[in-house]
Amino acid sequence: MSAASDQEVLRVENLTKHFPAGHGKMVHAVDGVSFSIQRGKTLGLVGESGCGKSSCARTIIRIYEPTSGRIFLEGEEISHLTPKQMLPHRRKMQMIFQDPYASLNARMTVQDIVAEPLRAHHICASRGEEREMVIDMLARVGLNQDHAGRYAHEFSGGQRQRVGIARALILHPELVICDEPISALDVSIQAQVVNMLRAFQEEQGLTYLFIAHDLSMVRYVSDDVGVMYLGQLVEKCEADEIYSHPLHPYTQGLLSSVPIPDPVAARQKESVGLEGDLPSPIAPPAGCRFHTRCPYATERCKQEVPELKEAGPGHFVACHAVNS
Amino acid sequence: MQAASKWERVASGIGEADRLYSKPRSFAGDVWFRFRHKPTALLGLIIIAVLILFAVVGPFITPYGYDDQNTKFANIPAVLQVYPAPDGHWLYITKALKVVEVDEQGNLVQQLRKGKDDAANKVTVYPYGDGLTVTLDYSQTPAAIQDAEGNRISETKRLWNKTYLLGTDHLGRDILSRLMYGTRISLMVAFIAALVNMVIGIFYGGIAGYLGGRTDSIMMRIVDIISTIPLTLYVILIKVCLDDGLLSIIIALSSVYWVDMARVVRGQVLSLKNQEFVMAAQTIGSSTRTILTRHLIPNAMGPILVTVTMLIPSAIFMEAFMSFIGIGIAPPLASLGTMCNDATDALRTNPYQLFLPAIVICLIMFAFNFVGDGLRDALDPKLKK
Ligand SMILES: Nc1ncnc2c1ncn2[C@@H]1O[C@H](COP(=O)(O)OP(=O)(O)OP(=O)(O)O)[C@@H](O)[C@H]1O
Ligand SMILES: [Mg+2]
Numbered sequence: 001m002s003a004a005s006d007q008e009v010l011r012v013e014n015l016t017k018h019f020p021a022g023h024g025k026m027v028h029a030v031d032g033v034s035f036s037i038q039r040g041k042t043l044g045l046v047g048e049s050g051c052g053k054s055s056c057a058r059t060i061i062r063i064y065e066p067t068s069g070r071i072f073l074e075g076e077e078i079s080h081l082t083p084k085q086m087l088p089h090r091r092k093m094q095m096i097f098q099d100p101y102a103s104l105n106a107r108m109t110v111q112d113i114v115a116e117p118l119r120a121h122h123i124c125a126s127r128g129e130e131r132e133m134v135i136d137m138l139a140r141v142g143l144n145q146d147h148a149g150r151y152a153h154e155f156s157g158g159q160r161q162r163v164g165i166a167r168a169l170i171l172h173p174e175l176v177i178c179d180e181p182i183s184a185l186d187v188s189i190q191a192q193v194v195n196m197l198r199a200f201q202e203e204q205g206l207t208y209l210f211i212a213h214d215l216s217m218v219r220y221v222s223d224d225v226g227v228m229y230l231g232q233l234v235e236k237c238e239a240d241e242i243y244s245h246p247l248h249p250y251t252q253g254l255l256s257s258v259p260i261p262d263p264v265a266a267r268q269k270e271s272v273g274l275e276g277d278l279p280s281p282i283a284p285p286a287g288c289r290f291h292t293r294c295p296y297a298t299e300r301c302k303q304e305v306p307e308l309k310e311a312g313p314g315h316f317v318a319c320h321a322v323n324s
Numbered sequence: 325m326q327a328a329s330k331w332e333r334v335a336s337g338i339g340e341a342d343r344l345y346s347k348p349r350s351f352a353g354d355v356w357f358r359f360r361h362k363p364t365a366l367l368g369l370i371i372i373a374v375l376i377l378f379a380v381v382g383p384f385i386t387p388y389g390y391d392d393q394n395t396k397f398a399n400i401p402a403v404l405q406v407y408p409a410p411d412g413h414w415l416y417i418t419k420a421l422k423v424v425e426v427d428e429q430g431n432l433v434q435q436l437r438k439g440k441d442d443a444a445n446k447v448t449v450y451p452y453g454d455g456l457t458v459t460l461d462y463s464q465t466p467a468a469i470q471d472a473e474g475n476r477i478s479e480t481k482r483l484w485n486k487t488y489l490l491g492t493d494h495l496g497r498d499i500l501s502r503l504m505y506g507t508r509i510s511l512m513v514a515f516i517a518a519l520v521n522m523v524i525g526i527f528y529g530g531i532a533g534y535l536g537g538r539t540d541s542i543m544m545r546i547v548d549i550i551s552t553i554p555l556t557l558y559v560i561l562i563k564v565c566l567d568d569g570l571l572s573i574i575i576a577l578s579s580v581y582w583v584d585m586a587r588v589v590r591g592q593v594l595s596l597k598n599q600e601f602v603m604a605a606q607t608i609g610s611s612t613r614t615i616l617t618r619h620l621i622p623n624a625m626g627p628i629l630v631t632v633t634m635l636i637p638s639a640i641f642m643e644a645f646m647s648f649i650g651i652g653i654a655p656p657l658a659s660l661g662t663m664c665n666d667a668t669d670a671l672r673t674n675p676y677q678l679f680l681p682a683i684v685i686c687l688i689m690f691a692f693n694f695v696g697d698g699l700r701d702a703l704d705p706k707l708k709k
Contacts, residue, residue: 058603104601
């Protein structure tokens with residue numbers, strides 16, 4: 001057990017996050033999500049917009065207080081630590097944000113932005129040392145010394161995202177949560193940024209929780225993939241497996257919306273597609289939350305909540321049709 | 325690079341692309357750039373600078389204090405309509421039918437001592453110098469000086485009052501000097517009130533907005549309560565305790581005006597704190613203090629500055645108003661408000677005594693409003709052309 005938890009960088013058990021929505025109602029942003037990530041691996045988390053991916057990430061990194069459930073970082077439980085107790089753990093866990101414009105303070109220079117983690121954890125003894133570390137880090141993300149004195153608004157989206165990555169990696173964290181780090185970028189730059197993230201992973205043995213709302217990029221970066229729907233994990237398995245054998249109807253629907261480079265294959269592929277909109281997370285449907293949009297929904301799906309069960313080796317899925 | 329090679333391929337390199345960047349401009353530089361391209365804003369700034377100079381340096385230059393009075397020269401305006409005197413000097417007749425001797429340059433020399441009064445003919449004879457006399461004829465309005473033959477002199481001349489450049493008030497005090505002291509008090513009240521309000525407002529609003537929830541509700545209800553009590557009441561109450569007009573006005577303004585600032589800052593912080601850069605700071609582990617002082621407040625600085633520049637004219641007006649109705653600055657201290665008040669009694673005969681301080685009040689308010697407007701436009705990137 002101890003060997004296993006040594007390998008395990010992040011473990012999440014039954015994580016739940018509800019936001020008050022007024023009038024005593026709750027937004028069920030995250031509802032009983034469990035997973036773990038091994039050292040040096042990447043878990044891709046996919047799902048439509050609004051299914052709770054960001055909320056899940058922010059709860060794990062403890063910007064949001066979890067409603068219930070437990071979070072273990074390198075075997076230590078961090079779910080209910082006070083901000084002060086949390087501080088040493090923050091060094092081990094960093095986040096890269098989706099919006100390269102909103103995630104950098106417009107009133108700070110790149111030098112100050114990247115040095116902020118160093119200052120928060122009192123790592124450098126002097127300003128000179130700090131500056132050296134920042135410039136070293138900037139060089140590693142493909143920026144140079146001249147960029148350090150500039151303000152974020154003078155950069156392109158890709159360059160900004162590099163600044164964000166530099167800020168996240170300067171503390172040499174174990175776990176990096178990437179919340180759609182590339183979805184706001186140009187396609188040409190997306191590849192650059194993803195390759196850079198992969199290079200860092202190989203170099204430092206980083207562990208990633210990689211969030212995206214489409215499956216195409218996730219396949220390239222992830223070892224495992226988890227599919228989220230309305231705050232719940234509905235399918236989880238190896239990245240290649242999910243493309244070759246998607247079991248959950250929702251995953252199949254998501255995959256059918258991925259453009260296929262080969263037109264012949266595209267025509268052959270039966271199109272399931274996703275119909276309808278995401279139901280409100282304030283009053284999620286009873287039973288299987290996907291039943292309102294599922295082409296295979298039965299009476300049982302409307303009443304009974306499916307459990308995440310192993311349907312094949314290492315392939316977990318929460319669907320009555322698959323599991324029975 | 326030569327012109328011939330203009331269309332040739334340039335060797336690639338990161339440095340080349342970076343050099344094409346325009347000079348980096350900080351946020352403040354950007355704001356200043358936009359601000360200075362707005363004429364009214366710049367005008368406002370210049371007026372404020374001149375007024376500050378006027379109020380700070382002026383009192384050192386003028387020979388009169390704010391309470392130096394010479395009742396002999398009371399109610400004398402800036403521009404004098406003068407009659408020739410027998411010896412080449414000039415004579416000015418005040419509204420109270422006093423005759424004042426003025427030299428060629430316009431310096432006031434003396435008020436003539438009354439001689440024989442001939443009530444039947446409505447003339448008064450004043451001895452003037454060595455055996456000469458001057459006759460004031462008040463049989464018609466306006467009163468006039470008679471020449472040697474006893475005819476009213478119709479030929480008059482306008483002279484600028486060199487002794488009191490802007491004239492004197494009803495007690496013979498120099499209006500220009502009093503304006504300097506009055507402006508000084510106005511600006512002082514304004515800046516102290518602005519500073520205090522900024523400090524209290526930013527901290528109070530920042531904490532309420534950042535902590536949110538219950539703390540926020542309680543703190544904002546306190547703000548609501550404070551803002552419903554009328555300001556005049558505070559000033560009167562504080563003045564009863566302190567017996568010092570200036571201090572009580574400053575304390576009253578400081579204890580009330582910050583509520584607007586607190587509301588603005590709270591609103592800003594509320595909207596900023598959910599932005600990703602604040603979350604980034606939280607995930608990094610930055611302290612609440614760092615987040616407030618390095619992230620939230622600098623980003624809220626625009627609206628804060630605009631609120632301050634808009635608050636200043638209102639504080640200035642409040643001080644003038646309080647002094648005008650007599651619960652502010654106590655005489656003989658000069659404030660623009662007390663000067664206006666003093667002038668109201670003689671408004672019909674000496675309107676300049678009211679207009680001069682009123683013009684200064686207007687100037688100050690205009691200037692600060694212009695600057696506030698300019699700042700708001702300069703700080704709003706959406707209006708960026
Ligand atoms: N701070 C909050 N307060 C209240 N509700 C929230 C909050 N944050 C998120 N939600 C709600 O939780 C649900 C999940 O939002 P979340 O941002 O986690 O989705 P997401 O999967 O990241 O979507 P996207 O792909 O658009 O980023 C949404 O319905 C959202 O409205
Ligand atoms: Mg999101």
